[in-house]
Amino acid sequence: MKKILITEFMDQSALDELKSIFEVTFDPNLWRDKMSILKFSKDTEGIIIRNKTTLSKEILSEFSKLKFIGRLGVGLDNIDMDYCSEKKIKVQPASGLNADSVAEYVIQAALSLLKKIPILHQKTIKGSWPRNSFTLNEIQGKTFGFIGFGEIAKKVFKRLEPFGVHCVAHDPYIDKNNVAEFKIELIDFEKLLQLSNIISIHLPLTNETKELINKDTFKKMSKSPIIINTSRGSIINEYDLLEAYRENLITGFSLDVYEKEPVEKKFYDQISNDMNCILTPHIAGVTEESNFRVSKFIAESTIKFFKN
Numbered sequence: 001m002k003k004i005l006i007t008e009f010m011d012q013s014a015l016d017e018l019k020s021i022f023e024v025t026f027d028p029n030l031w032r033d034k035m036s037i038l039k040f041s042k043d044t045e046g047i048i049i050r051n052k053t054t055l056s057k058e059i060l061s062e063f064s065k066l067k068f069i070g071r072l073g074v075g076l077d078n079i080d081m082d083y084c085s086e087k088k089i090k091v092q093p094a095s096g097l098n099a100d101s102v103a104e105y106v107i108q109a110a111l112s113l114l115k116k117i118p119i120l121h122q123k124t125i126k127g128s129w130p131r132n133s134f135t136l137n138e139i140q141g142k143t144f145g146f147i148g149f150g151e152i153a154k155k156v157f158k159r160l161e162p163f164g165v166h167c168v169a170h171d172p173y174i175d176k177n178n179v180a181e182f183k184i185e186l187i188d189f190e191k192l193l194q195l196s197n198i199i200s201i202h203l204p205l206t207n208e209t210k211e212l213i214n215k216d217t218f219k220k221m222s223k224s225p226i227i228i229n230t231s232r233g234s235i236i237n238e239y240d241l242l243e244a245y246r247e248n249l250i251t252g253f254s255l256d257v258y259e260k261e262p263v264e265k266k267f268y269d270q271i272s273n274d275m276n277c278i279l280t281p282h283i284a285g286v287t288e289e290s291n292f293r294v295s296k297f298i299a300e301s302t303i304k305f306f307k308n
Contacts, residue, residue, distance in 0.1 A: 002306055003043045007031050008050035010072060011295035018299050022046070022306075038062050046302055051075060051282065052261070057083040068305050070298040073098065073285065075232060077205045092301045094294040096151045098285030102230050103155035105284035109254035110198050113226045113276055114139055116252070122273040140164040143223075145196030147212075148203040148231070149174055149184070156200060157182055168192055193220040198228065205232035213237065218244035226252045230284040233258035242270050245277070252276035256284040 004022040006015070007030040018024050025044075030037055031052040041062040048070040049055065055069065057080045069079060071093040084091050112118065114137045123130045144160060146153045146169040157167055168185045170192045179186070192199070199221070203209045213227070213236040227250055229236055238259055244250050254277065258267070261282055271277065 002045045003040075004046040004048065004302065005030075005037065005040045005044045006048040007037060007053045008048075008072065009291075010048065010298075011292050013292070014295035014299035018302060021303055034059070046070065046306070048072060048298055048302065049078070051078055053078060055079045060084070060087070060089070068092070068302060070094075070302050072294050072298055075204065077232065090305060092298065092305070094297050097293040097297055098287075098290040099152045099155050101287040101290040102152045102285045103159055105256065105280075106152075106156045106200050106228055106230060107159050109228050109278055110144070110200070110226060111139060112278060113228075113252035113254060114142075114198075116276050118252075118278055119274060119276050139198075142166070142197040143168060143195050145169070145192040145199045145225070146171070146184075147189075147192065147199060147201045149179060149182075149186075150202055152230070153200070153202040154179075154182060156202075157184060168195060190220055193217060194222045196221070196225050197223050198226045200228040201231050201235055203231050203235055205234055209235050211235070211237045213241070215240040215243065218249045221249055224248060224251045226250065226254070228254045230256045233261070238267055242267075245275065254278040254280075256280045257282055 001023045004018060004024045006024060006026045007028070009028040015024070015026060025040055031049070034054050037053070038059065043065060044063055045065050046068040047055070047066065050072045055078065060066065060080060060083050066089055069084065069089060069091045071079070071091065074093050074095055076091065076093060079091060081091065116134050116136055119134065120130060140163055143166045146157070146167065149169040149171040153169065160167060168187050170187060170189045174186070176186065201213070203212070211234065215237065218240060227236070227241065233255070241253060245253065263279070271279065
């Protein structure tokens with residue numbers, strides 16, 4: 001019986017399906033010590049992970065029988081893809097299966113920050129009644145800028161249609177023929193920064209995108225936009241983001257991803273209840289529904305791979 005190692009949480013029905021076919025080791029806390037998975041390296045042929053487990057060349061090289069990696073999610077920056085390609089290890093992400101959950105998160109973040117819900121909530125529960133203290137805004141008529149226009153961004157776009165929002169996007173890798181149905185205006189990066197009231201980031205983490213949003217970038221944002229990041233934390237320089245907020249270069253931000261997770265103390269020490277911001281622990285794509293879809297797909301992909 002082939003041995004499968006699962007290092008992070010997974011839907012129970014998908015887990016049961018795998019256990020009926022394979023010898024499964026399931027420890028959803030194994031990722032906390034990145035070297036602890038090495039005790040399972042001898043006979044493991046398949047590994048299933050989320051984003052917390054790091055599969056570097058150093059670790060992967062110890063798994064001499066490894067043939068398959070299932071990624072319960074989309075991003076692959078925690079896996080040494082060059083090594084996997086060299087050793088012909090199949091890497092299977094669950095592309096698009098949590099996109100609906102992330103898209104809903106982006107919409108609620110935009111609406112909440114336009115209405116300054118984070119600040120108003122904190123003041124109201126403390127007994128204040130700041131009804132006339134803040135200027136709130138509608139989303140109707142605003143310009144929504146997408147940096148990256150992949151599967152999740154497209155789902156956000158569709159959900160924005162009833163709101164009367166003008167959408168623009170910058171994505172140098174996109175095939176314009178593939179987005180014709182969306183009737184979105186594709187513009188250059190600097191123009192997007194200048195025009196957008198809301199900027200949502202939908203990019204993979206690469207050498208080109210690391211700290212793409214930084215001190216210089218914020219200075220080019222002429223409309224003091226709201227910033228939403230559900231992709232990868234390192235795409236934004238977080239400390240430049242805080243400085244931009246203090247200087248009123250942006251009017252709010254929502255972060256679900258961070259350069260280091262859990263968040264560094266020196267970062268959240270600079271966050272206060274008087275800030276128009278939403279911070280969440282990398283859960284934009286994690287709902288009961290998406291977990292079921294992602295887990296089921298990876299379980300079925302694992303079974304199919306080893307049957308073939």
